[in-house]
Amino acid sequence: MSMIAASARIHPMAVVEDGAVVGEGVVVGPFCHVGSNVTLHDNVELISHVVVLGRTTVGAGTRIFPSAVIGGDSQSARHSAVNTTLIIGRNCTIREGVTMNTGTVEHGGSTVIGDNSLFLAYSHVAHDCRVGNNVIMSNNVMLAGHVSIGDHAIISGGAAVHQFTRVGKYAFVGGLSAVSYDVIPYGMLNGNPGVLSGLNVVGMTRAGVDRAVIHTVRRAYKAIFEGAGSIRENAAKIRDEYSDCEQVIEILDFIAAESDRALSSPSRGQKG
Known part of the structure; x- marks a missing residue:
């Protein structure tokens, strides 16, 4: 009944x-x-x-x-x-x-x-x-x-997310993107295949993140994705330096976590 x-x-x-x-x-x-x-x-x-x-x-x-x-x-x-x-x-x-x-x-x-x-x-x-x-x-x-989608993430129209993929909190995925690899928290991904194209600064600003903190996260992003080592090696290397920045630590923890998918990056998925 x-x-x-x-x-x-x-x-x-x-x-x-x-x-x-x-x-x-x-x-x-x-x-x-x-x-x-x-x-x-x-x-x-x-x-x-x-x-x-x-x-x-x-x-x-x-x-x-x-x-x-x-x-x-x-x-x-x-x-x-x-x-x-x-x-x-x-x-x-x-x-x-x-x-x-x-x-x-x-x-x-x-x-x-x-x-x-x-x-x-x-x-x-x-x-x-x-x-x-x-x-x-x-x-x-x-x-x-x-698929795992973090808090406050935005997935734009027509995007497709591959099985077992993680999209971090406050990430932004552009329209018609093909998301085949994990997207870091606060990351911005666009394209087919999807390529990490920077940080979701607009989303961070709307969330009330201080401008100085955003600049700190940008420096960490550059160190992670443009450093001499692998993404995970670079992330591990900077952990102590950024230990007092909550947003950077969230990104580093996301990178360090076990996952079935590789990490999206500014180069992964690009031709040539």
Whole structure:
């Protein structure tokens, strides 16, 4: 039996299957379909023609627009479709035609979306992705499986992110970019194939990072990517020098972390 709060408004032409949990103030518009294992927290709004399936939890205040399909099975050929989940945070906006898949048993079983993120029309979040808080994914952005997107990152329209790739916090990915390698925090990547083209200074400024700190990060960026050694050797060499700069340490930690993908750089992907 469904658990539907008294203040929820379910349109008579919507389907809410037995077992679904619907919180206070939830609105389920016409022609929506809510599956039996779905939880809609308080004040979620499904505008119309929204399908929410699987073991999906939608955080309070999230709005989902028409033709979105949320919580569908993974598109992995090896997916067993058993007890996997999709968890969406609070106050997200999910626009028309967006698709988000549950995780796979083989890789932890869960796809996780943070709070206050914006997913524009026809963007896609595949199985086992981790998307942080305050992320913007523009129209037609495609995340393959196991992608990690840091807080406040912006992925511009039509960009495609390769499976197992990491995009750091406050990174900016330009439109139609092909992201095949990890993008450092505060980095800016453009092109197909994607090439690291500097720092997201605009994003850092909007986030309130002091100009002097931005100049410090720029010096560190130059030392990392233009130094005589490899990227990781250069990053390790400057750690003590920049130990008092939070943003540089975040970049250095990102570079030092284990990853299935190589690092984007100003030269990686360029022809010749």
